[in-house]
Amino acid sequence: MNEKYVALITGSATGVGRACAQRFAEEGFDIVVNYSRSEAEALETKFLVEAEGGNVLLIQCDVSDDAAVQAMIGEVESQWGRLDVLVNNAGTTEFIEHKDLDAVTEEIWDRILGVNLKGPFFCVRAAAHLLRISDLGSVVNVSSTAGIDGRGSSVAYCASKGGLNTMTKSLARALGPEIRVNSVCPGPIDSRWLKRVMTDEQLAEETSGYPIPRPSLPGDIADTVLYLSLGTTLSTGQLLVVDGGRTM
Template sequence: MTNASRPVSLITGAATGVGRACAIGLARQGHDVVINYSRSEAEAKQTAEDASSLGAKTMLAKCDVSVDTDVRKMIAEIRSEFGRLDCLINNAATTEFVEHSDLETLTEPMWDRILGVNVKGPFFVTRAAAELLAEGDGGSVVNVSSVAGITGSGSSIAYCASKGGLNTMTKSFARSLAPKIRVNAVCPGPIDSRWIREGNPNWDLEAMVADYPLPKPSQPEDIADAVLFFATGTNLTTGQLLPVDGGQTIR
């Protein structure tokens, strides 16, 4: 049975990686968690099981965040199940690994999918969740972006552009949803996760970070620490972009 006094968090793309680490971290802090996923059902169920073992009530929500009608249905189900929403972590993302000089390979369908998930998705979810977030004592939105949106260097030009858009949208939302809802973004550098290891096995993570001030790739938990700070660890921070990148952006 739902405990109305427990905060509730929705994490998109929560089956694996950073999203999973955020769900587990929030469960450890006493939140009930909604675990959104689009394809990785087995991994999402495992995340839910692990969060439940920490005392959290969990809800699985299969939804492609780039589809507005499905997003609105997901938020309606959260309202029905929990009656509240305190934190939204926009973590779901996608990319294509295409060399920046290889312009012809980056097709229009690739652009559409990357922008659909990485830009329209966070907009759709935040828009749909805003009313429920604002009904509480003060909601928080954290967008998991990327230093690619700052440096213009990443898996593809489309991915960099999408994260640049997410960064500016973070600031726009911080203004438009204030004062009830805070909106911030975490911008990871290279993460040692399935995202890179399987997405482009030819990338050498250790070589990539060798000349960083902190020469090691982050783990999903490193990024989750920063996300949870914005989500629950501060009351007067909004519209901020926090690189968590081993110093990549100050080289």
């Protein structure tokens, strides 16, 4: 069995996932870097983790594919024999005006729910037997305030994150006390995701009226993921909002 703790961060090629991989490596973890399509960026994450002294398993896997998820966890078990923290960070969306109901096709629904809702469930189910025997046994789902207040990139995205929030509570009940399950719910994040549709100036204007008037950075969310994984032993089934006070 691997001597060091192991964290699997899905969607860790860029953004919040990469920041989480780096933070866990700083804490002495070995890291499973998962990606779906962004191989070049995932290799950059691997390099950054190794620079912090962590060993890396780099695994391509679309988390919406149950068989692929099971194969990924099987590889982790075969290589390292343990998994202590699972961060369900992989996500997708489409930017669609909420009033434009016809634009939300069945294909879009299936893809968003597949990655954002089914994917975390598949990962937890496949990894539960390893997480149960860890003295950490933590799952952190990267959700969104969109799942709380219904404001987000599309109706389907908001619905997927709302589902993820309630699933967090269901899984916390089902898997305790051995496994804790929590979610972090960010507001707008200054990352490549939002930069697809907003300029820096638009993002600054969007957040200017918040009590803390700035978007979060990937590192802000990684700090919260680290806290939910390592900084508390009694919190489970919680939705920790990190949004500068936007939804207060």
